Amino acid sequence: MFASYNTNRLVTAVGLATCLLAGNAAAAVSTQCETVRFTDPGWTDISSTNALASTVLEGLGYSPEISILGVPIGFEGMKGNEIDVFLGNWMPAQQKFIDAYSAEGAIDIVGENLIGAKFTLAVPRYAYEAGVKDFSDLAEFGEQFRQRIYGIDAGAPANQLLQKMIDSGDFGLVEWRLVESSEHGVMSQVKRDIRRQNFIVFLGWEPHPMNSNFDMAYLTGGDKYFGADFGGATIQTVTRKGYREECGNVGKLLTNLKFTLQMENQMMAFILDDEQSPAEAAQKYLKANPDVLNSWLAGVTTLEGAEGLSAVQQHLGL
Incomplete structure (x- = not known):
């Protein structure tokens, strides 16, 4: 009886200690992940x-x-x-x-x-209707675009793809310049140019309110750099x-x-x-x-x- 009692006490103590340790471990995990x-x-x-x-x-x-x-x-x-x-x-x-x-x-x-996202070059609708429908059309309208492509933040992978495209001479854009800017900066530039009916080519993507705020169109022909389906992403x-x-x-x-x-x-x-x-x-x-x-x-x-x-x-x- 005495031995059994002590054994039961030991089991109970070990069980309590185990529970306490488990609780402390759970608390530690919670703190770590909080x-x-x-x-x-x-x-x-x-x-x-x-x-x-x-x-x-x-x-x-x-x-x-x-x-x-x-x-x-x-x-x-x-x-x-x-x-x-x-x-x-x-x-x-x-x-x-x-x-x-x-x-x-x-x-x-x-x-x-x-x-269902998309991510590739885009232009205002009036530029698209003037004949800029594909990456290969850009060079023909280089003067109107001031030979500039508006990208996004410096160091962004998409900018690196565009710079590679320019450096390689693809689409006859070797003399063009990539303009890196913040999202807000690019959208402000697009808004200004559309208001003035200037030509501008920029990185466009969806989801983004630009798709409803601007009358714009995505260019075909960029599959090599952005993938099929207008850079479907x-x-x-x-x-x-x-x-x-x-x-x-x-x-x-x-x-x-x-x-x-x-x-x-x-x-x-x-x-x-x-x-x-x-x-x-x-x-x-x-x-x-x-x-x-x-x-x-x-x-x-x-x-x-x-x-x-x-x-x-x-x-x-x-």
């Missing part, structure tokens, strides 16, 4: 998806952080364990980054979060290596996150046209379209392990 670090190249579409994801994460009890970093620096951040998530890997335009960092074992590809979610295993609950959310062209166009219009912050735009969109939360939060809990969907709904005041 801050979710996103990178944003400064593109409004990625600012939109980052804001949507961050709003949901806040409702789940996490603390998202967003760093504005060029694409190359963002990938280096994931490699160096300073960035957790990138929601904006445009494929195939950014294939070289995926190849390089996958080979180094620095990243994981979670999956596609958007399909898919957008991938990428994380630093091992992140989903370390932070499984956030990993589940990232796996569930799927966006649409209509969703992102609307978000971007809130930001660019209505001058709302990304966070304000996300709140507005999710309150108006709460059904998207059902699939996003399937199998996702709060940071503390409670049911996730109701927590986010409460956070949004739904």
Whole structure:
């Protein structure tokens, strides 16, 4: 009886210690994963998806952080364990980054979060109707275009593709110059030139409000550089290596996150046209379209392990 009593006490003590250790381990994991670090190249579409994801994460009890970093620096951040998530890997335009960092074992590809995007050179409708319908038509109208192609942020993979196109002499553009600028800078230039009926060729893409704000047309002939179907693209979610295993609950959310062209166009219009912050735009969109939360939060809990969907709904005041 005495021996059995002591044995039972020992088993109970060991069990209690195990529970305490497990609880401490869970707390450590929660603390480690509580801050979710996103990178944003400064593109409004990625600012939109980052804001949507961050709003949901806040409702789940996490603390998202967003760093504005060029694409190359963002990938280096994931490699160096300073960035957790990138929601904006445009494929195939950014294939070289995926190849390089996958080979180094620095990243994981979670999956596609958007399909049906496009990304290639575009012109105003009046330039298109004047005969600029293909990449091969640009050289003929070089004087009207001032031999300039407007790209996006310095260091962006798409700019590198355009510079390669110019340097190679493809389409007779060897004397042309690539003008690198921010998204806002390019759109301002396009708006000014359209108002003056000037010719301008620029990187266009969808999702983006430019598709409804400007009467524009995408050029054929750029398959070699941007891929078929007007640079038809898919957008991938990428994380630093091992992140989903370390932070499984956030990993589940990232796996569930799927966006649409209509969703992102609307978000971007809130930001660019209505001058709302990304966070304000996300709140507005999710309150108006709460059904998207059902699939996003399937199998996702709060940071503390409670049911996730109701927590986010409460956070949004739904």
